[in-house]
Amino acid sequence: MIKRTLLASASLLLTPALAATIKGADGVAVDVFNPRRVVALNGTTVELIYKLGKQNTIVGTDITGTFPANKIAQVGHWAQLPAEGIIALKPDLVIGTADNFAAGKNGVVVEQLRGAGVKVLVLPRSDTGGLDGVKSRLNLLSQVYGVPSAAASLGKTFDTTLQIVRNNRPKVAPKVIFLYAHSASDASIYGTEGGANELIELAGGKNAAPFKETKTLTAEALVALNPDAIVMLKRGLDSVGGLNGVLKMPGVIQTNAGKNKRIYTVDDSIRWIGPRLPEFALTLAQQWKADFST
Secondary structure, eight states: OHHHHHHHHHHHHHHHHHEEEEEOTTSOEEEEESOSSEEEOSHHHHHHHHHTTOGGGEEEBOTTOOSSOSOSOBOSOTTSOOHHHHHHTOOSEEEEEHHHHHSTTHHHHHHHHHHTTOOEEEEOOSSSSHHHHHHHHHHHHHHHHTOHHHHHHHHHHHHHHHHHHHHTSOSSOOEEEEEEEEETTEEEEEOSSSHHHHHHHHTTOEEOOOOSSOEEOOHHHHHHHOOSEEEEEHHHHHHTTHHHHHHTSTTGGGSHHHHTTOEEEEOTTTTSOOTTHHHHHHHHHHHHHHHHOO
16 A cells, blocks of 8 residues: 555656646647657658657658658648548657648638647747757757656757857858759749758858749749859759759859859658758858859
């Protein structure tokens, strides 16, 4: 009897430490307690949960949740989330970003999930806020899992890498545009909003786009911008046929970037700002330092 009483008392003492009420980016507070079945929407959410060492709790994601492991059950496209598919995974918590939930009909999906009794925590947007935004999401996730020390340690790692990035930037910032391509005939120039812009600036470049939104690629627009460097997704470069394909796209060969064949590729996930942003920026900064410091 004494042992049982002691065990019950210990359980009561431990419970509050594992429970938390967390206010999401949508203003809705969610009570969480040691989640074991989590649907993590947005690839950056998946990455951050892995970084916290809680990847075994993830039972589902969308099509962007492929790193660091491409073996998680996918519920569908990030902009067309199916409430039924998510519910079928029997999550005790769904975690996603505000930009994910705002896309398409996903705002309705949130209400459908909550109406079905599924807890949904909305993290801040993943396409704005730079590394500070990543840290905000990381801190919220650390509250979900009760591991603040892991988040603090990761934050220090970010800061250390950022200092290395600063030491490896080119002395003179190159003018850069981010070219998003589905094919040689279907491409756009990204503006100054989103993960691509954050990467360019962090790596020591200057975004040559004078607009915030995305605009369709035209020879006239590109020649007028005359970038020193063009950055593309890896799959974007593949979709146009590699370097030779890029040089044949409208206006490219008439720019400084095209004439000097200064085309750089980055990870396909860069439109969302995740914990690998400092690593991506370091690689790009080192390339630019080598190419633009001579």
